[in-house]
Amino acid sequence: MRDVLKGIKVVDLTQIGAGPTCTMLLGDFGAEVVKVEPLSGDIGRALGPPWYSDQSPIHIGFNRGKKSIAVDLKQEEGAALVRRLADQADILVESFRPGTLDKFGLGPAQLEQDHPGLIYCSVSGYGQTGPFAFHPGVDGIMQAASGLMGLIGTAESGPMKVQAPIVDVFTGYVAALGCMTALIERSKTGKGRHIDASLFGSAVALQQSAVTAYLGDPVQPAKLGSAAPYSAPNEAYPTADGWIMIAAYMVKHWPRFCSVIGRPDLTDDIRFANSADRVVNRLELFAQVAAAMKTRTTDEWLPLLEAQDILCSRVAGYEDVIAHEQTQFSRLIATMEHSSLGSLKTPGNPVNARQMNAAPFAPPPLLGEHTRSILADLGLDAGSIDDLLKRAIVSADAGR
The missing domain is CATH 3.40.50.10540 (Crotonobetainyl-coa:carnitine coa-transferase; domain 1)
Known part of the structure; x- marks a missing residue:
């Protein structure tokens, strides 16, 4: 091309x-x-x-x-x-x-x-x-x-x-x-x-989805940090040594996620019965999940979550991004030879x-x-x- x-x-x-x-x-x-x-x-x-x-x-x-x-x-x-x-x-x-x-x-x-x-x-x-x-x-x-x-x-x-x-x-x-x-x-x-x-x-x-939501219900969206306004859990949680972004709001993923973090009881809590309830009670949910997530490191949590097909990622720094296996495989970083600077690297064409x-x-x-x-x-x-x-x-x- x-x-x-x-x-x-x-x-x-x-x-x-x-x-x-x-x-x-x-x-x-x-x-x-x-x-x-x-x-x-x-x-x-x-x-x-x-x-x-x-x-x-x-x-x-x-x-x-x-x-x-x-x-x-x-x-x-x-x-x-x-x-x-x-x-x-x-x-x-x-x-x-x-x-x-x-x-x-x-x-x-x-x-x-x-x-x-x-x-x-x-x-x-x-x-x-x-x-x-x-x-x-x-x-x-x-x-x-x-x-x-x-x-x-x-x-x-x-x-x-x-x-x-x-x-x-x-x-x-x-x-x-x-x-x-x-x-x-x-x-x-x-x-x-x-x-x-x-x-x-x-x-x-x-802001396609956010503006569309406002046009349907003209309420200024709240500033939610890493959270999504339309689903939960769908935000970054602290671990013992960092942060993990987790999207476990889908019907099949929610009970699996609760089991992985050792809190199967959350599935029976009426405040968290479905994604809409969890959005409304997001702060309470965050407190419960964060307490559990802090008991392990990011590297300990990732394989446990991935084994249950829970969508997740460490909150990466650029060192992590550059070293990421997919970055390397997909050649997302392009190289150039500059007359005075020598070898240069920048993000390539996606x-x-x-x-x-x-x-x-x-x-x-x-x-x-x-x-x-x-x-x-x-x-x-x-x-x-x-x-x-x-x-x-x-x-x-x-x-x-």
Whole structure:
């Protein structure tokens, strides 16, 4: 599948997380991705600590397999170069505020006039139209605005967020899906499409079941920590040395679970007669189960639970995740060889992961690493390229 988009050219005018995730995925499937960066580089290059050697994990994690050209869009000659790149592209992905690229002749309506087959994908905070279209947004802001932050934590905790930029990444997948769908449509109609992917919309979609529940019964969900609002037991319990997440709410699993933890009497307790009763009396149930779970270590409990087909997992740290047998078997961690950092590892592509990640990917580019070769492909000779470099229209400097 790594060559399914071979021959497709992508111009990437995005920064930080969501847009770069989209274009990285397109590159994983074989598209040629040209990352157009300002002379100072994608903002994501400077985000840290922590650092991956001397570079940001934001840049390393979201930009494998791309080529980089550094261009000053604010100068007309720089904008003209990017318009030439767009003329040769199948897909352009951008993450500016709506209307910003119109100033440089790179708006969707402007490019469509000369390139009606171009798929133009805009990634933004709230979308391209509507009352909040011009409001900026990043992952944490969207976790708050979408209600996601309101689900996380406990009644005693303050607002909490998912530390991994989950909204950025999911929006990148949404945008990539839109681009792929538009490619299929174009193969039938010959026409491009403007894809509008917003962090806000994606964050709301992440909460499909929770928002659906609210629409059916408009009560703000309680902050339940690791518990599920619709079933019990379905949360993390403390052990003698850690935590185990347990989902034993199904009819056949509940009595088995009670037997394993040495509390078969819980099945006769009217408060816990069925899953709905256990949800209502979750705090009482938690106290009973937690007391039993604390009598053994995580490693002692896991085989006992698994022997009875109880759904469970240790609450893992990244050391556990990287060493996990399934991580290793499925090749969920991809490798790359970087010119200055040597061997790099990041999460790979999750689609058919064992096959997709079997061979190393091309590394994320240094800033302006491919400026000269990209301009040469546009037909510029060495003298013209040197002149652009001298006048700081473009940059070929490598590094963070």
